[in-house]
Amino acid sequence: AQSVTQPDIHITVSEGASLELRCNYSYGATPYLFWYVQSPGQGLQLLLKYFSGDTLVQGIKGFEAEFKRSQSSFNLRKPSVHWSDAAEYFCAVAPKGGATNKLIFGTGTLLAVQP
Amino acid sequence: NAGVTQTPKFQVLKTGQSMTLQCAQDMNHEYMSWYRQDPGMGLRLIHYSVGAGITDQGEVPNGYNVSRSTTEDFPLRLLSAAPSQTSVYFCASSYSRGSGGYEQYFGPGTRLTVT
Numbered sequence: 001a002q003s004v005t006q007p008d009i010h011i012t013v014s015e016g017a018s019l020e021l022r023c024n025y026s027y028g029a030t031p032y033l034f035w036y037v038q039s040p041g042q043g044l045q046l047l048l049k050y051f052s053g054d055t056l057v058q059g060i061k062g063f064e065a066e067f068k069r070s071q072s073s074f075n076l077r078k079p080s081v082h083w084s085d086a087a088e089y090f091c092a093v094a095p096k097g098g099a100t101n102k103l104i105f106g107t108g109t110l111l112a113v114q115p
Numbered sequence: 116n117a118g119v120t121q122t123p124k125f126q127v128l129k130t131g132q133s134m135t136l137q138c139a140q141d142m143n144h145e146y147m148s149w150y151r152q153d154p155g156m157g158l159r160l161i162h163y164s165v166g167a168g169i170t171d172q173g174e175v176p177n178g179y180n181v182s183r184s185t186t187e188d189f190p191l192r193l194l195s196a197a198p199s200q201t202s203v204y205f206c207a208s209s210y211s212r213g214s215g216g217y218e219q220y221f222g223p224g225t226r227l228t229v230t
Binding site: 036 | 155
């Protein structure tokens with residue numbers, strides 16, 4: 001079955017520290033890959049996406065993600081976390097084929113930032 | 116552009132009541148979808164539409180109806196609310212795959228409580 005796993009439910013980092021959020025997917029073929037961020041009480045905002053090509057993709061707010069086909073992973077990184085990065089982060093995949101844009105989401109990782 | 120708008124922002128229903136969650140987009144997107152978000156479960160697809168007059172079921176469709184009479188609007192109907200439908204509901208839209216659309220844009224959400 002198609003699935004997305006975010007193994008870390010909750011992560012706390014200090015402001016200025018580096019961050020890596022993990023995402024693994026189970027899919028028949030490499031899907032399209034996305035990271036979304038959700039601030040408290042808000043909707044979802046797209047951070048970055050991977051369709052093909054360069055496996056290191058840059059997003060908004062200083063985030064980047066690396067696609068590793070051999071590990072079926074798409075981990076999100078940021079070199080220096082800011083207090084405003086505290087939010088919930090969702091990894092999502094969508095099939096490359098077909099006419100629809102169905103997204104399958106992971107369960108999310110809640111990021112807390114310590115001063 | 117207003118993007119994707121949802122009304123109401125908050126709603127409390129009694130068991131057995133019916134209601135409609137409204138969703139509208141002004142980006143001329145063909146594809147629209149409804150998700151529900153529950154703690155620890157990420158977002159799950161309820162129903163989606165690939166164009167006016169065309170809808171289909173997602174992962175958790177039971178208890179919900181949709182219709183799409185115009186490109187702009189995609190209302191979600193709860194026929195007889197149950198406590199299990201207490202959740203945050205998100206509407207999303209995108210261009211179709213045929214138009215090169217992959218990124219989905221999310222509304223701000225509707226928080227529904229069923230007592």
